[in-house]
Amino acid sequence: xxxxxxxxxxxxxxxxxxxxxxxxxxxxxxxxxxxGQFILRIEDTDQKRYDPQxxxxxxxxxxxxxxxxxxxxxxxxxxxxxxxxxxxEKLVSDGHAFYCRCPAKNVKQAGYSTILRDPCxxxxxxxxxxxxxxxxxxxxxxxxxxxxxVVSWDTNTVYEATLLKSDGFxxxxxxxxxxxxxxxxxxxxxxxxxxxxTPIHLLVLDYLGNRRPEIGHLTDILxxxxxxxxxxxxxxxxxxxxxLGYLPEALLNFVILLGWAPKDNQELFTLEEFVxxxxxxxFQKANPLFSDTxxxxxxxxxxxxxxxxQLIQLVKPFVKQDVTDTKLAQITPLIKDRLVKLxxxxxxxxxxxxxPDLDKNLFDQPDLAIEHLTLATEHLSSSPWTKxxxxxxxxxxxxxxxxxxxxxxxxxxxxxxxxxxTPPLTETMLVLGQSESLTRIRNAINFLGQLG
RNA sequence: GGCGCUAUCGUCUAGAGGCCUAGGACACCAGGUUCUCAUCCUGGUAACCCCGGUUCGAAUCCGGGUAGCGUCACCA
Numbered sequence: 001x002x003x004x005x006x007x008x009x010x011x012x013x014x015x016x017x018x019x020x021x022x023x024x025x026x027x028x029x030x031x032x033x034x035x036g037q038f039i040l041r042i043e044d045t046d047q048k049r050y051d052p053q054x055x056x057x058x059x060x061x062x063x064x065x066x067x068x069x070x071x072x073x074x075x076x077x078x079x080x081x082x083x084x085x086x087x088x089e090k091l092v093s094d095g096h097a098f099y100c101r102c103p104a105k106n107v108k109q110a111g112y113s114t115i116l117r118d119p120c121x122x123x124x125x126x127x128x129x130x131x132x133x134x135x136x137x138x139x140x141x142x143x144x145x146x147x148x149x150v151v152s153w154d155t156n157t158v159y160e161a162t163l164l165k166s167d168g169f170x171x172x173x174x175x176x177x178x179x180x181x182x183x184x185x186x187x188x189x190x191x192x193x194x195x196x197x198t199p200i201h202l203l204v205l206d207y208l209g210n211r212r213p214e215i216g217h218l219t220d221i222l223x224x225x226x227x228x229x230x231x232x233x234x235x236x237x238x239x240x241x242x243x244l245g246y247l248p249e250a251l252l253n254f255v256i257l258l259g260w261a262p263k264d265n266q267e268l269f270t271l272e273e274f275v276x277x278x279x280x281x282x283f284q285k286a287n288p289l290f291s292d293t294x295x296x297x298x299x300x301x302x303x304x305x306x307x308x309x310q311l312i313q314l315v316k317p318f319v320k321q322d323v324t325d326t327k328l329a330q331i332t333p334l335i336k337d338r339l340v341k342l343x344x345x346x347x348x349x350x351x352x353x354x355x356p357d358l359d360k361n362l363f364d365q366p367d368l369a370i371e372h373l374t375l376a377t378e379h380l381s382s383s384p385w386t387k388x389x390x391x392x393x394x395x396x397x398x399x400x401x402x403x404x405x406x407x408x409x410x411x412x413x414x415x416x417x418x419x420x421x422t423p424p425l426t427e428t429m430l431v432l433g434q435s436e437s438l439t440r441i442r443n444a445i446n447f448l449g450q451l452g
Numbered sequence: 453g454g455c456g457c458u459a460u461c462g463u464c465u466a467g468a469g470g471c472c473u474a475g476g477a478c479a480c481c482a483g484g485u486u487c488u489c490a491u492c493c494u495g496g497u498a499a500c501c502c503c504g505g506u507u508c509g510a511a512u513c514c515g516g517g518u519a520g521c522g523u524c525a526c527c528a
Contacts, residue, residue: 009528011528013528043528045527046527046528048527049527100526103526104525104526105525105526112523112524113524113525114524129526130526144457149457151457153456154455157455157456157524158455161525161526162525162526163526165526167526169526171525171527171528172527172528192457192522192523193522193523194522194523195456195457195522195523196455196456196457196522196524197523197524217457219457219458220521220522222520224463226520227521254464257465257477258464259464261464261465261466262466263466263467264466265466265475265476267465267477284465285458285459286457286520287457287521288463289463289464290463291462291463291464293463293478293479294477294479296478297477297478300490300491304491335490336491337489337491337492338489338490338491391487394487395487404487405487406488407487408487409488412487413487413488414488417488419488421488421490422489423488423489423490424487424488425487425488
């Protein structure tokens with residue numbers, strides 16, 4: 001098999017979002033599954049939208065997710081070498097392109113354009129912007145390797161796109177195709193939104209006289225609110241998910257499943273497993289909806305797979321309270337099964353740092369609770385501070401009074417934690433310490449007594 | 453409006469003419485484990501867009517609707 005070379009070719013105009021991440025991981029897997037190369041190419045040919053921070057962000061993100069590139073190219077630097085200028089001039093001299101001095105139209109505001117043949121195409125100008133000369137009455141087609149389908153157009157529906165702008169910079173149409181050819185890209189994998197301009201690219205590819213890479217168009221990720229994912233309405237940026245405490249491996253796994261599936265229904269993938277099992281026939285053809293419920297499950301799953309030591313390190317940036325390493329190491333295992341996102345840490349652990357606000361509604365039977373707590377005080381003030389001693393003593397007391405085990409511990413739980421849903425009670429008291437635990441229980445007795 | 457793509461449970465999907473009384477995962481519901489919640493285990497509810505056609509037989513093939521999405525810039 002010929003060498004597989006894929007590229008991830010973002011334009012650095014904003015932060016990397018989950019759609020970009022998905023495109024990148026698919027291109028990466030396609031290359032690596034075949035022992036090929038994954039190329040990062042920065043498409044910064046739009047001077048008006050240039051953002052110097054963008055390149056750094058893209059590199060950092062790819063690194064975070066383990067998508068290491070083999071080669072890096074930056075189009076603005078290649079432009080300086082005159083590569084695109086030369087290609088454009090060759091197309092003109094071959095009769096496949098022409099110069100144009102029409103003012104740039106802004107159909108974005110007008111709606112849509114219906115003029116497909118440019119008035120400058122036969123004027124024989126010798127300078128200006130360069131536009132593609134589109135032939136009439138021809139069929140142009142390609143096989144899409146994602147859709148696994150031949151798609152074709154009548155050239156009479158193709159407009160004469162600008163290839164080189166009057167500022168000397170190439171448009172995507174010229175730059176991307178020129179580079180794909182020069183860089184020996186074997187597979188172009190890109191967003192669905194590029195599909196309509198594919199006939200333009202096919203023409204450019206053919207006129208440049210080389211060969212056509214395989215081309216495949218990925219689905220778009222849709223918003224659960226309807227329509228395309230929106231940067232305003234939806235949370236879409238990788239950075240934002242990371243800041244919420246989503247693990248990179250969870251986000252990556254989630255995004256892999258959004259548009260690709262293996263025949264055997266496997267759901268859990270590390271990057272390495274995905275690369276190994278990758279198969280282009282698994283690509284989805286219909287647009288998926290973004291919904292974070294499965295992402296939440298995946299994140300919880302990956303959190304539970306961490307060792308306590310690993311999790312303690314991961315959770316540190318999300319700890320809001322002032323805490324020693326020792327205490328953090330005691331608390332973290334107690335809430336491991338309860339964490340959905342790392343940022344849940346502060347709300348799940350508040351009870352370890354400050355006494356609870358008591359609410360009488362949390363106690364089922366205040367009078368009985370006083371009895372429960374009184375017994376607890378008696379035992380706990382004299383008990384050795386170990387799990388076994390605490391529990392056996394308490395159980396003996398419960399049994400002698402004929403109480404329901406669940407009722408007793410709920411009273412104690414609410415007194416100590418201020419909530420009916422908490423980490424394991426004994427372990428929690430162990431962390432709090434004997435003195436603090438007893439203080440909280442006595443406070444609760446007083447609180448309940450005053451209600452009386 | 454033109455051009456193009458798509459259409460299986462609420463969501464992500466398996467399904468390439470009989471293996472489908474349509475399978476898995478998440479979510480949801482019920483039960484079990486457990487001193488609560490969570491985890492974990494077991495079970496359940498739930499889908500082939502519509503209409504024609506081809507065929508002995510269609511979720512799977514074809515045609516037509518309908519709907520969704522994309523795009524129509526000297527932006528990518």
